[in-house]
Amino acid sequence: MRIAVMGTGSWGTAYAMVLADAGNEVVMWGRDAELCEAITSTHENPRYHPGIALPTSLRATTNPGEALGGVTVAVLAVPAQTLRANLGSWTDVLPRGAVLVSLMKGVEQGTTKRMSEVAAEVAGVDAMQVAVVSGPNLAREIAERQPAATTIACPNPATAELLAEASTTAYFRPYWTTDVVGTEIGGSVKNVVALANGMAVGMGYGENAQSALITRGLAEMTRLGVALGASPLTFLGLAGIGDLVATCQSPLSRNRTFGEHLGRGLTLDQATAEMKQTCEGVKSCRAILELAQRQGVEMPITEQVVEVVHAGLDPREMLQAFMSRSLKAEAEVG
Numbered sequence: 001m002r003i004a005v006m007g008t009g010s011w012g013t014a015y016a017m018v019l020a021d022a023g024n025e026v027v028m029w030g031r032d033a034e035l036c037e038a039i040t041s042t043h044e045n046p047r048y049h050p051g052i053a054l055p056t057s058l059r060a061t062t063n064p065g066e067a068l069g070g071v072t073v074a075v076l077a078v079p080a081q082t083l084r085a086n087l088g089s090w091t092d093v094l095p096r097g098a099v100l101v102s103l104m105k106g107v108e109q110g111t112t113k114r115m116s117e118v119a120a121e122v123a124g125v126d127a128m129q130v131a132v133v134s135g136p137n138l139a140r141e142i143a144e145r146q147p148a149a150t151t152i153a154c155p156n157p158a159t160a161e162l163l164a165e166a167s168t169t170a171y172f173r174p175y176w177t178t179d180v181v182g183t184e185i186g187g188s189v190k191n192v193v194a195l196a197n198g199m200a201v202g203m204g205y206g207e208n209a210q211s212a213l214i215t216r217g218l219a220e221m222t223r224l225g226v227a228l229g230a231s232p233l234t235f236l237g238l239a240g241i242g243d244l245v246a247t248c249q250s251p252l253s254r255n256r257t258f259g260e261h262l263g264r265g266l267t268l269d270q271a272t273a274e275m276k277q278t279c280e281g282v283k284s285c286r287a288i289l290e291l292a293q294r295q296g297v298e299m300p301i302t303e304q305v306v307e308v309v310h311a312g313l314d315p316r317e318m319l320q321a322f323m324s325r326s327l328k329a330e331a332e333v334g
């Protein structure tokens with residue numbers, strides 16, 4: 001298949017590599033001419049994946065029309081909060097019929113829309129034409145061609161299966177589902193839980209505290225997803241618990257790292273200055289909380305992360321707030 005990957009960042013580059021290794025003709029779009037030139041001529045992305053040999057067939061351009069010309073699939077790999085503007089500037093050159101694939105793990109501020117909803121709305125296409133890739137996929141590990149699995153979701157099962165086949169390599173194994181809502185809620189909420197987990201790590205807390213956050217994070221992720229129509233089983237899969245564990249545990253995670261900075265006492269501005277890449281949980285947490293409040297769903301971890309990130313609450317007080325909540329049956333809502 002001829003595929004465009006829109007975004008030459010960390011995950012866009014690694015997923016483009018997967019698609020090219022799987023035998024597709026892949027062209028990337030990026031904002032930076034020098035970086036695009038390096039990808040095309042030296043087969044390396046020196047900014048995001050130094051030392052990784054990209055497939056020689058992979059090329060990159062700053063011209064969206066050149067990247068999108070004649071494609072059957074357009075992969076969207078920009079920050080969640082810029083998708084609307086980015087995609088809006090590409091619709092004139094987006095082939096009608098092309099399947100849109102979101103790699104993004106966030107919820108839009110203001111509208112509280114999931115990325116597949118934003119993509120369908122901006123491109124003016126049916127939801128059946130939009131798919132999502134989400135799972136425990138730390139980009140650097142995949143760029144190193146270490147084994148990984150993922151979930152590909154699309155309301156059209158034939159499209160999901162086709163995309164899974166097109167993304168299969170010796171090191172990358174996709175499973176498919178039609179549960180787009182669950183797949184996207186898993187990918188977005190895990191970033192917020194990873195921020196909280198990172199704060200616990202930064203404060204020097206061990207595995208018990210982290211396992212408690214991961215488990216209760218899974219509970220609130222599932223509650224929100226089910227309220228929005230997702231299957232509870234999705235949260236026991238790669239896009240749910242799988243990604244939650246990978247993101248909370250890996251020092252490669254930007255969200256966990258950001259939380260660690262806050263847990264060590266850095267201010268929000270200092271932690272932001274340390275991060276060079278997209279850290280979706282910071283921007284999406286408030287939108288996720290709004291979504292939950294509208295559904296009448298309690299998300300105590302998300303609520304506290306919003307307090308830390310947007311209202312300056314001390315992370316120590318955040319953990320104290322968890323410990324002093326009223327006692328309840330484990331399966332109880334909230």
Ligand SMILES: NC(=O)c1ccc[n+]([C@@H]2O[C@H](COP(=O)([O-])OP(=O)(O)OC[C@H]3O[C@@H](n4cnc5c(N)ncnc54)[C@H](O)[C@@H]3O)[C@@H](O)[C@H]2O)c1
Binds near residue numbers: 086
């Ligand atoms: N990095 C990972 O390990 C990973 C894995 C799975 C999913 N994701 C998700 O993929 C999405 C993209 O993440 P990434 O890791 O590739 O991010 P990144 O920060 O590494 O790259 C973002 C890319 O978008 C481009 N971009 C276009 N318009 C932009 C704008 N207006 N402002 C800022 N950047 C703009 C940047 O130039 C860059 O090429 C995120 O939603 C993230 O959660 C990331």
Ligand SMILES: O=P(O)(O)OC[C@H](O)CO
Binds near residue numbers: 280
């Ligand atoms: O680095 P993070 O925290 O954005 O996480 C990356 C991926 O989403 C892990 O699956």
